[in-house]
Amino acid sequence: MKTRGIGFENLIVWKRSHEIVLETYALTRLFPAEERFGLAAQLRRAAVSIASNIAEGRSRAARGSYRALVDVALGSAGEVYYQLLLARDLGYIDENDRAPLAAELLEIRKMLGALRRTLGSPAPEDA
Numbered sequence: 037m038k039t040r041g042i043g044f045e046n047l048i049v050w051k052r053s054h055e056i057v058l059e060t061y062a063l064t065r066l067f068p069a070e071e072r073f074g075l076a077a078q079l080r081r082a083a084v085s086i087a088s089n090i091a092e093g094r095s096r097a098a099r100g101s102y103r104a105l106v107d108v109a110l111g112s113a114g115e116v117y118y119q120l121l122l123a124r125d126l127g128y129i130d131e132n133d134r135a136p137l138a139a140e141l142l143e144i145r146k147m148l149g150a151l152r153r154t155l156g157s158p159a160p161e162d163a
Contacts, residue, residue: 044094049147052140053087053109059137060116067128075128079119085112086144103155110148117141 044050060083064076086109093105117138124134 044091047090047094049144049151050087050090050094052144052147053090053113056116056137056140056144057083057087063129063133063137067123071128075119075123075126079116079123082112082115082119085109086116090148099155103152106148106152106155110145110152113141113145113148 057080060079064071064079067076089105089109089112093102093109096102096105120129120134120137120141123129124131
């Protein structure tokens with residue numbers, strides 16, 4: 037019997053968000069041991085939240101629920117962006133590690149904004 041996926045796996049924004057999760061896990065392995073339950077864990081949770089909320093939203097029947105979960109994903113992308121700045125400023129990563137992820141997060145936020153607009157209302161303005 038052939039099973040069908042929910043459909044999020046084909047979304048480019050989900051694929052790129054999933055890559056951010058994988059890269060975040062790899063990067064946080066280099067953090068000091070005392071950060072295992074601190075910033076490293078928070079960064080991982082926030083990165084996972086982006087892709088997870090896209091997947092959950094895509095799984096919802098109601099368009100409004102999907103839109104709300106895209107909003108959560110947008111917020112999580114902002115959280116990861118800040119936490120990467122903090123990790124850099126604390127000396128856990130350098131700018132060469134942070135910059136590509138930060139650039140990708142900005143692209144993901146643009147994609148999520150576009151997705152949100154297709155779901156019925158404008159995305160919050162990037163500040």
